[in-house]
Amino acid sequence: MKRLITAVAAAGLLLGSGALASDHEHKEHKGGHWSYSGDTGPAHWGELKDEFFMCKEGKNQSPIDISRVIDAKLPKMDITYSGNAVSVVNNGHTIKVNTEGSNVIIVDGVKFTLKQFHFHTPSENLIKGESFPMEAHFVHLDKDNNIAVIGIMFVEGKRNPAIDKFLSKLSSKVNEEKKLSEMFNPGELFPKQLDYYRFNGSLTTPPCTEGVRWLVLKATVEASKEQLDKMRKIMGKNNRPVQPLNARCVLQ
Secondary structure, three states: OOOOOOOOOOOOOOOOOOOOOOOOOOOOOOOOOOOOOHHHOHHHHHHHOHHHOHHHHOOOOOOOEEOOEEOOOOOOOEEEEOOEEEEEEEOOOOEEEEEEOOEEEEEOOEEEEEEEEEEEOOOOOEEOOEOOOEEEEEEEEOOOOOEEEEEEEEEEOOOOHHHHHHHOOOOOOOOOOEEEEEEEOHHHHOOOOOOEEEEEEEOOOOOOOEEEEEEEEOOOEEEOHHHHHHHHHHHOOOOOOOOOOOOOOEEO
16 A cells, blocks of 8 residues: 655745756766776766766765754655655666656745655765664655755664565666566655754765755664665665765754
């Protein structure tokens, strides 16, 4: 049965400058091969291609260590997921699950639709200096291709049935997309509590575009050691190091 998540409408509390993107996170750019280690790793992304200059020069980059937080009494998250996860692919950087249907969040009065979600091992964002075994990023676009990302942290615990639904269909071949035999609502991966941190940031992969609205949930989700180990083996270490907070505020 599909899971429907809904909450009270959110009001705009941060300036979310438009992050125009012709595609969502983890698009491979021609002539700009990048990776998570060595000469094409995060320390060199800004030098690999002119379009990646924000990876080096940006002042509002992601991920961050969520440590200095302002109590702004953020409104409840306005999220309604009623669509499905439909296919899975290892794109060489991450395990990505594509979605379809009406999976919507409202941020600053703007409707953003979920396009895909993907994973990082270990987590990219830290919470008060703490790293987590895995982080999921739910990537949403509005009608102008502005981006809003919901981040969810995973901890070792009970087996997660939703993860099995896409891991069981994942091809061992890079970029071979597989349809899911058992589609599921992406909300099945969410915790019950939807309290969150909010900050302005960027894509965590080249071209490191800024103006991304980040919503990182405080509550964690469990996955089994076997599931975490399997995803870690497939993706490797695919987290960008935390970036300076600079003049930004993190709200809660």
